[in-house]
Amino acid sequence: MSDVAxxxxxxxxxxxxxxxxxxxxxxxxxxxxxxGEAVALVAPxxxxxxxxxxxxxxxxxxxQGTVEVAGQVASGTSDRKRTGIRRQDVGFVYQFHHLLPEFxxxxxxxxxxxxxxxxxxxxxxxxxxxxxxxxxxxxxGHRPAALSxxxxxxxxxxxxxxxxxxxxxxxxxxxxxxxxxxxQVFEALMSLVREAGLSALIATHNLDLAxxxxxxxxxxNGVLKPVG
Ligand code: ADP
Numbered sequence: 001m002s003d004v005a006x007x008x009x010x011x012x013x014x015x016x017x018x019x020x021x022x023x024x025x026x027x028x029x030x031x032x033x034x035x036g037e038a039v040a041l042v043a044p045x046x047x048x049x050x051x052x053x054x055x056x057x058x059x060x061x062x063x064q065g066t067v068e069v070a071g072q073v074a075s076g077t078s079d080r081k082r083t084g085i086r087r088q089d090v091g092f093v094y095q096f097h098h099l100l101p102e103f104x105x106x107x108x109x110x111x112x113x114x115x116x117x118x119x120x121x122x123x124x125x126x127x128x129x130x131x132x133x134x135x136x137x138x139x140x141g142h143r144p145a146a147l148s149x150x151x152x153x154x155x156x157x158x159x160x161x162x163x164x165x166x167x168x169x170x171x172x173x174x175x176x177x178x179x180x181x182x183x184q185v186f187e188a189l190m191s192l193v194r195e196a197g198l199s200a201l202i203a204t205h206n207l208d209l210a211x212x213x214x215x216x217x218x219x220x221n222g223v224l225k226p227v228g
Contacts, residue, residue: 003034003035004032004033004034004035004068004071005033005034005035005037005069005070005166005167005198005199006031006032006033006056006067006068006069006070006166006167006199006201007031007032007033007066007067007068008029008030008031008032008052008055008056008065008066008067008068009030009065009066009068010028010029010030010064010065010066011026011028011029011030011052011055011062011064011065011066011067012024012026012027012028012029012062012063012064012065012222013025013026013048013051013055013060013062013063014063024222025047025048025051025222026048026051026052026055026062026222026223027221027222027223028065028222028223029052029065029219029222029223029224030223030224031056031201031217031224033167033199033200033201034199035166035197035199036197036198036199037199037200037214037215038190038193038194038198038199038200038202038213038214039200039201039202039213039214039215039216039217040202040203040204040209040210040211040213040215040216040217041053041201041202041203041204041216041217041218041219042203042204042205042207042210042216042217042218042219042227043203043218043219043220044220047219047220048219048222049171049203049219050171050203052219053092053169053170053171053201053203055067056167056169056201057086057090057092057169058074058082058083058085058086058090059086059092061075062075069085069086069089069090069166069167070085070089070166070167072085072089087112087115087116087163088116088163088165089165089166089167090165090166090167090168090169091160091161091162091163091165091167091168091169091198092160092168092169092170092171093153093156093157093160093168093169093170093171093173093189094156094170094171094172094173095171095172095173095175095176096176097144097152097153097155097156098156099144099152099155099156099159100144101143101144101145102143103143104140104141104142104143105131105136105139105140105141105142105143105144105147105151105155105158106124106127106128106131106140106141108144108155108159109123109126109127109130109131109155109158109159109162110123110124110127110162112159112162112163113126113127113162113163116163118163123162126162127140127158127162128140130157130158130161130162130192131154131155131158133158133188133191133192133195134154134155134157134158134188134192135154135188136151136154136155136158139151139155148181149176149177149181150177150181150184150185153173153174153176153177153185154185154188156173157173157188157189157192158192161192161196161198164196165198166198166199167198167199167200167201168193168198168199168200168201168202169200169201169202170189170200170201170202170203171203172203172204172205173185173186173189173202173204174186174189174204174206174209175204175205182206182209183209186206186209186212189202190212190213200213215227215228216228
């Protein structure tokens with residue numbers, strides 16, 4: 001297994017829109033995320049952080065450049081192959097939980113495992129273990145609307161880890177929470193990441209949280225630069 005969990009090479013992305021006609025968001029982004037490494041992504045608003053995370057997570061395609069996840073080159077392959085890599089090896093967490101409202105917390109973590117071929121019993125076991133790890137096992141039977149913001153995000157972390165991915169990508173995962181809750185929820189995320197030996201790229205505006213990761217990169221003018 002490759003020691004590099006995520007390799008981004010020469011990524012460019014330009015959006016065509018009204019005025020100005022073109023927005024060149026990424027101008028050659030390179031990044032190597034080693035196995036077990038947690039990297040903070042900091043960027044001014046509008047710099048292209050969500051664009052970068054979506055491309056890295058195979059939810060969008062770059063104009064140029066390649067994305068390699070867990071030794072598999074995803075660029076230039078079929079949608080079906082990319083979906084397979086994403087489902088198996090990438091976990092994604094958004095600023096808002098995006099849990100399915102009509103399903104319970106447990107079901108939200110079970111469903112991606114079923115889609116990936118797990119048995120229902122194994123999927124439920126894993127979901128309960130994950131919920132227990134982040135301290136919300138007692139809320140397993142509740143729908144998202146009955147959970148607090150912090151609990152919703154903890155469940156979203158469990159869902160992202162459900163299929164034992166190699167890479168976790170997170171876009172301001174605690175950006176929607178009050179500062180006290182944000183700190184605890186971030187701690188829960190980091191302990192899941194560390195325990196699983198996951199590689200993580202986590203966008204945050206919060207420099208205290210960023211400092212708890214192994215290193216920091218800044219997206220500015222379409223390229224990534226090391227910080228510090
Ligand atoms: P960030 O997450 O850093 O705030 P985004 O990646 O969301 O930045 O957006 C970067 C720039 O690209 C912004 O100027 C935004 O308006 C533009 N942009 C993002 N998505 C699209 C799109 N689908 N079509 C056109 N422009 C877009």
